[in-house]
Amino acid sequence: STQHQGVFTSLQSISLVKLCSGMIEAGKAYITTNKHFVTGVRDLSQQCKKDEMISSFPSLLLQILFDQAQRSVRQQLHNFVKDDVRKFKETKKQFDKVREDMEISLVKNAQAPRHKPHEVEEATGTLTITRKCFRHLALDYVLQINVLQAKKKFEILDAMLSFMHAQYTFFQQGYSLLHELDPYMKKLATELDQLVIDSAVEKREMEHKHALIQQRVSPGDFSYDDSKVEFNVDAPNGVVMEGYLFKRASNAFKTWNRRWFSIQNSQLVYQKKLKDVLTVVVEDLRLCTVKPCEDIERRFCFEVVSPTKSCMLQADSEKLRQAWIQAVQASIASAYRESPDSYYIERLDRTASPSTSSIDSATDSRERSVKGESILQRVQSIPGNDQCCDCGQPDPRWASINLGILLCIECSGIHRSLGVHCSKVRSLTLDSWEPELLKLMCELGNSTMNQIYEAQCEELGLKKPTSGSSRQDKEAWIKVKYVEKKFLKKLPNGETLTENERKPRRWCVKKCQRHNSTTKAPTARRKYRHDAGNASPCEVSEESSGEAEIEQEASDLEDLRELHPGLLIYKAAQARNLPLMAEALANGAEINWVNDEDENKTPLIQAVMGGSLIACEFLLQNGADVNQRDIRGRAPLHHATYLGHTGQVCLFLKRGANQHAVDGDGQDPLSIAVQAANADIVTLLRLARMNEEMREAEGPFGQPGDATYLDIFREFSYMASNNPEKLKRRSLHFSHSCR
Structure with a gap:
């Protein structure tokens, strides 16, 4: 009975701790809600600072001791359950185990056969040891029960007394605080009565004014539009104009949604709700234009067009549409004023030609x-x-x-x-x-x-x-x-003639050039030798342009438009006739077409031979391969280096030409330039190689190019255009020193 009484006591204590915990959690919820309420009262007083009555609310945040009181009760009982009751439970488990062992020993002792003395002796010894252990542990267990019974009386009583003191303190402080509010509540009641009287007077006055206005103004006069139509490009907050607009979606259904639009920071943005993140329609107003739209079913529509997309918008009235269009136009002009073209003009002055x-x-x-x-x-x-x-x-x-x-x-x-x-x-x-x-x-x-x-x-x-x-x-x-390309005038037989079907023909540069009246024929220059055994780049004269010697027989001329598009762009590239090159490309000419009758040269190599940087740039912009070689292993960079065309060398290096490529003679562009004693090309090639080594040393996250390197290349381009005579520095002394 004593054992059952101890277990029952421990269960009651645990149940009481759980109930106390539940009460504390409910108290926490009450305290949290009370704090929120007090916060709301404070916010109200902040919004009504001009109203002396409401703003004079005192702080209602009571110093509530409820939580502290409940925690003290739970903590005391928790310690009692944790230390004493747990120790009692562990002793009980040991007691039950030893009791089971003793019962097993009793069974084995009873089952021991009489004619087997050794089993009888073993069973009797086991029973004796187990019985001694059981009696010893039973005494400890009884001691634990008595201690628990004695301790529970003052532990629980002490906890309850602490709880009563906490409750007494809480309500006493609450009474004191509310008693102090008595004068304030009386004053508040007086002011409330006066407020009711003032509100009734103001209501009567407003009803009287409303009746007078209705008598003087007809109902039709209330249909005016008071929407905001003004804009300010110099607004302090950066918002030029804002308001609601309908926006047509870009989906297949072309639905219209009403959104709050604004022009700010040279951008057109909108948001669905006030606190939503801004969605950018146009990132830079300098890149867009605006125009009214009259060819759709909806009224008051206008379109904002950027290079990447178009946004159709609708205002609520014609007046608002005009205001939005003017606001966008004014913002575009303002953005240009803030970022003028001075940078580009200065850059153009440096590279004018x-x-x-x-x-x-x-x-x-x-x-x-x-x-x-x-x-x-x-x-x-x-x-x-x-x-x-x-x-x-x-x-x-x-x-x-x-x-x-x-x-x-x-x-x-x-x-x-x-x-x-x-x-x-x-x-x-x-x-x-x-x-x-x-x-x-x-x-x-x-x-x-x-x-x-x-x-x-x-x-x-x-x-x-x-x-x-x-x-x-x-x-x-x-x-x-x-x-x-349905509007092209097709080249006669250009798509049907093959290389085998075409008869051998002679071609005249002058005839190709006369299609471009603004382009004059280059000065005839001596062809550099293509024989690998006798190649001597230094023999090129200063006036030599590298143009191939072309036979001209006026008696055997034919219409250039009858040529195959690939051959046409090949011929026009050497003659520097850009319109004819563009026509050949439009008619399907392959940009990297190879002339197997002329050492597999390409149009880009022919442009180098003709000495035209513009023709080279046109071909590169249309996808020409800057590293495609002829049958002698020479890429356009090799030819430009042989001919001493500094501007073309500079262009090819900027377009990613392989400066380490070796031609059929085993020479790379740098060795060719050194043999030709062309100091400027040697400088460009060495700078390009140095810049390439710097990028490799910096690794994959390095800068794309050194600023000094780019500036020097820009100066060479400027010099090649304005002062070409400075690039003709063929010093024999330089040649010997390099060798």
Whole structure:
């Protein structure tokens, strides 16, 4: 009975601790909720600082001792259960185990056979030992029960007494605090009565004013639009204009959603809710344009067009639409004022004439170097470049550098979607321009290229889209024009003639050149020797341009357009006729076409032979392989080095030419330049090699190029264009010293 009483006591203590824990958790929830309530009262008082009555609320955060009291009760009982009751349980487990062992020993002793004395002796010994252990542990167990019974009386009583003291302290402090609030509550009741009276008076006055206004104003006069229509590009917070607009989604359903739009930090952004993250529609307003849209079913629509996408928006009224359009236009102008073209003008002044060899000096009349003239002004001055090549919108600011045409921002976005293999888009105002690329743009132009790509538009009776046409119409036109090429005037028999079907023919440079009236024939220069055994690069004269000796017989001329497109671009590359090269490419000429009748030379090598840097740049922009070699193992860089064309060497190195490649004579470009005693080319090659070694030493995370290296290459390009005579430094002393 004593054992059962001890176990029952321990179970009651554990149950009491659990109940106390539950009460404490509920108290914690009460305290947390009370804190939230007090916080709300404080927030209300902060929002009503102007109201003396509400702002004078005292702090209602009571110093509640409830949690502390409950913790003390639980902690005391927890210690009692943890130390004494647990020790009692462990002793009980040992007691039960020894008791079971004694019962087993009794059974074995009773089962021992009489005729086996050794088993009887073993069973009797085991029973004696087990019985002694049981009696000893039973005494300890009884002691634990008595100690637990004696301790529980004052432990539980002490805990309950602590709980009563805590409750007494809590309610006593609560009474004291509330008693102090009695004067305040009386004052608050008086003010509340006065507030009710004032509110009733104000209500009567407002009803009287409302009735007077309804008598004086007709119902139709309330239909005015009080929406915000003004904008400020110099707003202190950077927000030029903001408000709700409908936005057409780009999904297949073209759904319209109402969003909160704003113009800020030269960006057009929107958000669904006030606290949502801003979604950027246009990252840089300088790259976009805005125009009203009247060709869709909804009213008050306008479109914001960037090079990569188009966003259709709808305002609530015509007045708001005009305000948004003006705000976007003003923000674009402001963004340009903050980032003017001075950087690009300064860069253009440093490289006013594109890098080229002295042979290109005949076309300098087309390259004006007027100080302060921007890149945009220079390129737009080319015939046809004052408007977009594809839709006719005035003042185009984007270019397709491989086609040599100018585009508006919407058409540039369509061109960009065609892929770089078809059109490479660049900004005339925001991107940096290399001098040779700028000269290429000045050599072609919209008029020249439209004569090629729109040659049969009038015959087919097709109507070209205008600046007001929809984006879908423009996109369809551009794809048919540049991808499907349905408006081209096909070369006669150009697609059917094969190399075996063509008769041997003689070709005249002058006839090819006369198709380009602005390009004069290069000065005749002596051909460097191709015989590996007798190669002597140093024998090249200073005036030599490296142009191959071409037979000219006027009596055996034929129409160049009858040539195979690959052969046509091959011939036109040497004659520096860019329009003819562009026409050959449009008609399917392979950019890396190989002439197996002329040592497997490519159009790019022929451009080097002709001495034209612009022709080389045009071919490279259209995908020519700068490292493709002829049958003698010579890449374009080898030929340019043999001929001493510094501008071309500089161009090929910038385009990734392999400066370590060895030709059939076992010479790399550096050794060829050293033998030719060309100090400038040797300098360029050594700088390029040094820069390559620096990048390899820095590892995969190094810089793409040394700034000094790039500056020197830029200076060489500038010198090759403006002062080509400085690049003719063929010093015999330098040659001997290098050897």
